[in-house]
Amino acid sequence: MSIKPAKSDRIFDFFNKLLVWFFIVIISYPLIYIISASISDPAYVNSGQMWLFPKGITFEGFERVFQSNEIWLGYRNTIFYTLLGTFINLAITLPMAYALSRSDLIGKKAIMALLVFTMFFDGGLIPTYLLIRDLGMINTVWAMVIPSAAAMWNIIVTMTFFKVSIPKGLEEAAEIDGASQIRTFFQIVIPLSAPIIAVMALFYGVGHWNQYFGALIYLQDRELFPLQLFLREILVQQQITAELMQQSGTAAAISEHAKIADIIKYAVMIVSAAPLLIVYPFLQRFFIKGVMIGSLKE
Template sequence: MNASTTANVAPLAPRASGDDIPWNKKQRQTRTAGDWIVDIIIWALVAVVVIAVLYPLWFIIISSISDPNAVAGGRVSWLPVDVTFAGFQRIFEESSIWVGYRNTLIYSIVGTAVNMIVTIPVAFALSRAEFKPRRVILFLFTVTMFFSGGLIPSYMLYRDLGILNTWWVFILPGAVSVYNVIVARSFFETSIPEELHDAAQIDGLSYFGYFFKIVVPLSSAILAVIGLYYFVGHWNDFMTGLIYIIDQDKKPLQNVLQQLLLVNQTTSTASVGVSDAQRAADQMKFGIIIVSTLPLLVLYPFLQKYFNKGVMLGAVKG
């Protein structure tokens, strides 16, 4: 092709973007009647699920502050009736409640800290391909998820270790959760690029420096998820205090509330006015549920964004 031919060829016009197309020429997405029907069905199902999940919690709240006779008579459904805080007053008049709260906070905070200090380095070590024994160690860890010695051998072991009837029985035996180790290991393997380790080696960072300065700051989502798992587990721990703790001043909140509930039920049964006392005890049940779950309900919204992200990132992938 000579110069004259080339000069006569018009340059290609640039392809028009969506913003360059006039509005009247843009394709409009039309919604059919079927689309609207599907949307209505989906939203109806979502509404039913939300109501089914939230209504029991709402019923407990309004029942805990309603008159016991109204609750027993079925007059409490959506709003409280004859509001009274007598149930909560009876709960918080018990000094053992505050002792249980103190113990549970200590067990939950210290236990979660120990769990994180142990679990995260273990998961990071098992995620490194250059750590040759990692598959054997992970297999041995996994075996413990399916087989255990049982209650009596565990009791004898804790007795020989000298941690029976001490605070350590809540912290040391459950220092590592194999499930959380597997979740964190999968996160480190799939979400932390290996190029970061190569760059860290070039900069002269050791494994400890790479772990603390690069890996941990990039793992806030999975740390929040695993920390929440551990904290909830310690907060709801009931069997440990029931089996391994004798002293009342070392009982966690869950055991204190259970004992308080049993005492009130026994008192209501032995009293002359069985009906009124039993209804007051029922109101106290609702208050105990609120007292035991309120801290977790307050904590969860602050960790929700990390929780959703961490669960997806740390999911076990085949």
């Protein structure tokens, strides 16, 4: 026999669900609007007639974006940077976090103090550029992945996960059986750490995918440009063309170009964000679990 919830519990559940739906609407509306605007006639978008679902469906914005072969080059480079950079991030973050999670690590407090210091202070843009230049990484793939090889906040979250979620008894049992710390890490700790690995891969992957400032500073060869730089060029070119047309073009031509510029703007947003929107649902359950565990304290 099921127990009927108390009236206060039912009221709480009602308002809780109402609040959740409120936030879902707030979060979903901008996404739906951008998707609809990217395939709608700009006249409907600019006049406010299109406020949720597409009107006067057209794919001209996407056609203009993908007319450039450099878009596919940018996609290839960005995927490569994201995969390589995320692999390097995990290869550094996971072992470091595991080592710092062990109470018997010699000099642990000094190491933590040094690492935490980097969360508040850095060398600045010019010293960082000079360092990358002196290391010979200017205009190379490594300039896109090495400077962001690890993030202290992610190391702390991963370290907390190891402390909270990996039973100490498993490590002690492995040590009694003669397993080395490296073997324990790879054969026991890593297989039990799928949630935090997925979360860290998502954190780092999103950072690499959206990165453009580093490429803007360190890269000169267009063959190495990521997607974000090519998309930025498209938007800048549209803006410059619009300014030139305002000076010398007719009113009709200016209006037509403004419509095209708007639809390209929305198409660029979709092109840059679509891969992440596709990947995220597959990592969502790990993401939620990993974030909750990372919020706990020792």
